[in-house]
Amino acid sequence: MAIRPETMMQHLNKLCFEWDKAGLSLDSNSSCIRQAGEGKLLVSWNSDNIVLKENEFSSLSEYLTLLLGSHYTLVLFDGSIIQISYTIHRNEIVGHRLCWYPSPIELADINEIDDIVYKIQLILKEGSDALEDFITAPNKSPSVNIKGIYGKSPIRFDYCIVPDYQKDAHPDVHLHISSEECRIPVKTPLCIRMFMKFLVENFYSHIPLEGVLVNGLPSWENNDMLTQHHKNKMHFNYQR
CATH class of the missing domain: 1.20.5 (Single alpha-helices involved in coiled-coils or other helix-helix interfaces)
Structure with missing residues (x-):
């Protein structure tokens, strides 16, 4: 998929605008273009740090760090965080980070x-x-009554091209659930529309797919990145 970084930035800003206008977000960040080394450009939310390493994935501390540090594209009405970033090299998408981080509390x-x-x-x-x-x-009940905090796992679709000898153990496109060590193979990189459609269909079924919020988002063809090893095991596959 050939796309200029400036165009991708416009797509992400339009996404935020439409979800803000629909009253579905508490906050959003405009996207910007950053140097990512080796001639690559990162189109991502505009905050000081893009990828955080010091907090454990799927933890309350990470959720709060993302929230307070404004490390997000959108914060939805229910407190869930959405991160969308794409890495582009010579107008070709070579990486992405697409994350949905649910709120650990009901709002x-x-x-x-x-x-x-x-x-x-x-x-x-x-x-x-x-x-x-x-x-x-002195006489303990069989259960402790702590209400309000829920153990909800984030989901994160990552895409980065790795050397051939590493692909079986580290799929180019993979899904993290609950743990950084969990890498479920995914057939192709995700476009903006497919990512948001996945979220709406599975977590926000009351939001309409038709119109600018989902089906009006940009979509593009992507290559099959699965190795034969991945095809022989459980993996994510979808048709556009």
């Missing part, structure tokens, strides 16, 4: 990012008190 009547942080703080305090009561109770 209602939340209008600001700070409200999410405050609610998490409150739930953690109440949960700590409940845990202390459980531990110190």
